[in-house]
Amino acid sequence: MKLMEKAPAKINLALDVLFKRPDGYHEVEMIMTTVDLADRIELKEIKGNHIQILSHNRFVPDDHRNLAYQAAFILKERFGINKGVSITIEKNIPVAAGLAGGSSDAAATLRGLNRLWKLGLSMDELAEIGAEIGSDVSFCVYGGTALARGRGEKITHLPAPPKCWVILAKPTIGVSTADIYKRLQIAKMEHPDVPGMISAIKESSYQDVCQGLGNVLEQVTLQLYPEVANIKDQMKTFGADSVLMSGSGPTVFGLVEHDSRMQRIYNGLRGFCDQVYAVRLLGDRNDLE
Ligand SMILES: C[C@@](CO)(OP(=O)(O)O)[C@H](O)COP(=O)(O)OP(=O)(O)OC[C@H]1O[C@@H](n2ccc(N)nc2=O)[C@H](O)[C@@H]1O
Ligand SMILES: Nc1ncnc2c1ncn2[C@@H]1O[C@H](COP(=O)(O)OP(=O)(O)O)[C@@H](O)[C@H]1O
Incomplete structure (x- = not known):
């Protein structure tokens, strides 16, 4: 079986x-x-x-x-x-x-x-x-x-956020989650608006989801690994609507709605980064089946 x-x-x-x-x-x-x-x-x-x-x-x-x-x-x-x-x-x-x-x-x-x-x-x-x-x-x-x-x-x-493309780019470095959490200086952080993001998702507002992206671990990883900041910059330059690092990193993701812009960002990043993926946001529990 x-x-x-x-x-x-x-x-x-x-x-x-x-x-x-x-x-x-x-x-x-x-x-x-x-x-x-x-x-x-x-x-x-x-x-x-x-x-x-x-x-x-x-x-x-x-x-x-x-x-x-x-x-x-x-x-x-x-x-x-x-x-x-x-x-x-x-x-x-x-x-x-x-x-x-x-x-x-x-x-x-x-x-x-x-x-x-x-x-x-x-x-x-x-x-x-x-x-x-x-x-x-x-x-x-x-x-x-x-x-x-x-x-x-x-x-x-x-509920699932509004559908869009997600471009993922992972630089060839390994990041230890424990190390990133250890280096975090909680008193100095700029906090993302989590209730705002929940409202954006509930209202299915793509613009508000883009505006609300935020990750307090990002500043720690970016300082340690300039290549992550570089990929963020490239993704913005190629036209992503909004860009953020995922979790403790080092993968950076960019959100984009239009197919042609997704293709441009994907092709552009392939020149800088070995591991680049253009995938759909799922966000629905039924998608596991
Ligand atoms: C940062 C996040 C964000 O989704 O993901 P990744 O970057 O790993 O994907 C998670 O919080 C990671 O989750 P996960 O990778 O399962 O962490 P764990 O194995 O439980 O913990 C690894 C280490 O991270 C630190 N840790 C983890 C979670 C947490 N809330 N506080 C912590 O301080 C601890 O030092 C722990 O020993
Ligand atoms: N099934 C697995 N797939 C990938 N990595 C695994 C797995 N099980 C244990 N690991 C270990 O967990 C570490 C973190 O891996 P992963 O879950 O891919 O990353 P992250 O926690 O950053 O999302 C890796 O360095 C690897 O040695």
Whole structure:
């Protein structure tokens, strides 16, 4: 028996940090939404009682460090499953990019194994288990668009933002999320208007979504890596309606409505950057199917 799950990437339309918590994590308010760039997860029953990870991408760990492995391990332990499973990850989302690829693989594994092993868990229960794996996993269990609070695991669903193109460009540097959070100087930050972004989405105003983009982690990553600032500038010059870094970076995304302008930005950026994608904003929970 085998089955497939789609694991889409996310971008943060807004990312605010309120304060550092006693447990070392940061209290956040983020508006997350999915885009049409997805890994594919194949789950297959195998003989034995172990978890096997297969992937052609050399940056993806094939052992307990893989977040999909951790998802399978938790479900096996918690529900006493004495079966083996092979998890094949077709990696399309760039790794360590601020696009939650690993978190989305873990979330897809939770959803898929819930079906394969007939566990009968609700999405809310899967999201709660996901929070034990990483801060972004709960959101990725549901997909769609949401306000994420707490350390990212408290999810309030939102409607899909207005449809547009999203150009993603990832410079060839790796960014450590923990390092970026550590360097954040909370007293000096300019906060994005998160309630304003929620209204823009509810009113389906593309202009207001563009105007409201903001991420407090951006200033930290831009200072450390000038190449990220350079890509932001290029994207604006080529004509994106609005540009922001996703998560802790280094991927930069640009929003654009018109097909011809999307093509111009995409072609222009290909000269500067190896990993460039032009994808649609998804933002709807049904898009996981
Ligand atoms: C910044 C964001 C925005 O969506 O995404 P990415 O850039 O990773 O995609 C997330 O907050 C990242 O989520 P995720 O990558 O799941 O983080 P985790 O594995 O839980 O935590 C990695 C490290 O980041 C720091 N961390 C994470 C979340 C949070 N609210 N406060 C923190 O301080 C902690 O130092 C933690 O050890
Ligand atoms: N399934 C996975 N896919 C990608 N990276 C993974 C996975 N599991 C664990 N990792 C590790 O997690 C780190 C962060 O990866 P990723 O989730 O792609 O980035 P981000 O948290 O920036 O969105 C990588 O450096 C990688 O070693």
